[in-house]
Amino acid sequence: MDKPKSTKLEVIIPAYRMHTQTFLSVLSGISEVDAKKRIDGRTNHIIWMAGNFVNVRYGIANILGLEETDPYNDLFYMGKTLDEQFQYPTLADLIASFHKISPKVYRSLLAVNDEQLSELFPIGMNIPFVTEDKLNFIGMCIGRQDYLGGQMALMRRILNYSSMSYGVDDKITY
Template sequence: MNTPVSKKLDIVIPAFRMHTQSFLNVLDGITEEDALKRIDGKTNHIIWMAGNLVNCRYGMAWVLGLREEDPYSDLFFQGKALSPEYNYPSLQALKESFHKISALLYEQLLQAPDELLDSAFQFGMNVPFVPATVLSFMGMCIGREDYLCGQIGLMRKILGYEGMKYDINTNIPY
């Protein structure tokens, strides 16, 4: 692993890299058809969950100064509610977008200085024990990724797939 400029990211970066692996593993083998299924019309489908996770990565990149646009932002920005009227992208398209932004974001994380991480950033949580900083936003996004991977993992089981594997692809450097 490359060494980040800021020691404050010593926990965030390994979690980020593990989530890269988990995201790809949790989606492994899921068909495009199954990725659009909802349970009793009440749950989000896997496409929405995956798209929201990819959008989180675009948000992290944006806050760190990387001006890459999520091509599906209008469907997923700030957890926009799922709607049956929307035409959602394929899992394959989301994976491609995920790889693109993840590689770029990883480099931004490595270069992020303490001054940027400590800077004020209002992200709407308004929780007294969570400082409104860029670093806190990174941490909240990492938590969101955990949550979404867990939700997709549960959907895997409900849809009849085996549980997610924890295989590591060492060829993915981010």
Template structure:
């Protein structure tokens, strides 16, 4: 495993890499048509969930100083509600974005210092037990990725796919 400059990321680094693996495995075999299906018009579709996952990756990159902008930001920024009047990007396009941003964020996670992580990062939450820092924002993004992977896993089953297989790719370094 790569060693982060900040010991504060000893938990985040393996979680990030694990989420990258989960992202690819949970989407394995999902068709473009099924990725746009909603359950009883009450759920988000997988495309929305994938886009929101990517919005988290781009948000982490931003707090770490990356200048990359999510090509599909207008669809997903800050959990923007699903809008059925829009034509969403394809699963293939979103996977391409995933492979573009993820290694960049991963490398920044390895390079970031404690000082940078401790910098204030206002989120407007105003919760006394939650300091609004870059580190805590990254932690929130990691938590959101977990949630979204679980939601996609549930959608897999509802749509008739097998459960996710845990076939980790040891060569994926992000």
């Protein structure tokens, strides 16, 4: 396993890499038609969940100093509410965007140091026990991706797809 410059990220790196595997696995075989389905008009669809997942990676990129812009930021930034009037990208588009940003973020996570991670990063959550710094923002992003992965896995089963695989593709190194 790659070793990050900051020991504070030693649990983040494997989680990030596992999220890469999970993201691709949970979307494997999902049709574009099914990816737009909602349950009783109340849930987000898989496209929205996948788009928000990718947008979170772009968020990490930005706080690490990468000048990358999510092409679908207007649809997903800060968990923007799903709007059926919007034209959402396809799963193929989101997966391509995911593969574009993810290795860059991974390299940046390996390179960031403790001083950079401790820089204040106001999120506006005003939670007394959470310091709003870059490290905690990255941690919250990891948590968000856990949540979205679970939601997509549940939707996968609801839509009558087999459970996602936890197999690992060794060729994906981010």
